[in-house]
Amino acid sequence: MALSLENKTDADVDYALVWDQPHGDADYDGELVQWIEKICADLKK
Secondary structure, eight states: OHHHHHHHSSOOOOOOOOSSOSSOGGGSTTHHHHHHHHHHHHHHO
């Protein structure tokens, strides 16, 4: 979705992937949801 938005607009889309990593944020319960909630809160500012 982020790449589609970036390709169709002049928006500078900043995104990060936390899956398909050997050891990362997605390994711990709740951290992925907290990460998504932070991004959504930042977008509302």
